Structure formats: C-alpha cells, structure tokens
Amino acid sequence: MSDKAVPQDPFGLAGVPxxxxxxxxxxxxxxxxTTQPPLAVLSAEEAYTAAELLGQYAQLDxxxxxxxxxxxxxxxxxxRLGT
Structure with missing residues (x-):
C-alpha cells in the first residue's frame, strides 16, 4: 500500500481566494x-436531482x-437528460 494520498482537489479549486x-x-x-467528450459519472436520477438543486440555487440571486x-x-x- 502506498503512502501517497489521493488528491482531494483534482480541479484546483481549494486554493481559490x-x-x-x-x-x-x-x-x-x-x-x-464543452470540448471534452462526456463521461457518465452520475445516474440519471442523481443528475436530475443535481439539476433541480442547481436550478433552485440559481434562482436565489x-x-x-x-x-x-x-x-x-x-x-x-x-x-443531456432530455427533459
């Protein structure tokens, strides 16, 4: 087993001030x-739930x-969900 930890910030967002x-x-x-091929990482149900939550957040301001x-x-x- 390696001592190297899996990076917890793969997109470089942790240090944003x-x-x-x-x-x-x-x-x-x-x-x-938008330039990379899509990769399915969520089920349709998870994606729909995430879209609903993001939409609700967007309406706040x-x-x-x-x-x-x-x-x-x-x-x-x-x-992508076709809804």
Whole structure:
C-alpha cells in the first residue's frame, strides 16, 4: 500500500481566494468540459436531482456569478437528460 494520498482537489479549486475567483475558475472548467467528450459519472436520477438543486440555487440571486454558473450547469444537465 502506498503512502501517497489521493488528491482531494483534482480541479484546483481549494486554493481559490474568493467567490469571484471561484466563479471564474468554475466557468473555465465548465468551458473546458464543452470540448471534452462526456463521461457518465452520475445516474440519471442523481443528475436530475443535481439539476433541480442547481436550478433552485440559481434562482436565489440570478445575477450573481456562482448562481449564473449553477443555472448554466443545470441547463446542461437537463439537456443531456432530455427533459
């Protein structure tokens, strides 16, 4: 067994200093995701639940950067689910 720990921050988000930088980093990851082939990591039920929660969060403050990203991601999940 190796002593090396599995990285807990594979997307480089742990060291982001504030919400604005975090939103920017998430936007970059979201854009990168549009150029890579999709990989199924959630069941349809999990994806639908995540989309619902993201949509509810997005409605709390539709003009905030994180909320806009949540809305975008929810829309993408719904589109892939065909709903």
């Amino acid at each position: 504030d919400h604005r930088d975090y939103a920017q980093r998430l936007a970059e990851l979201l854009e990168r995701g 539709p003009t905030a950067a994180l909320n806009q990203l949540a809305a975008t991601l929810a829309g993408r999940l719904y589109a």
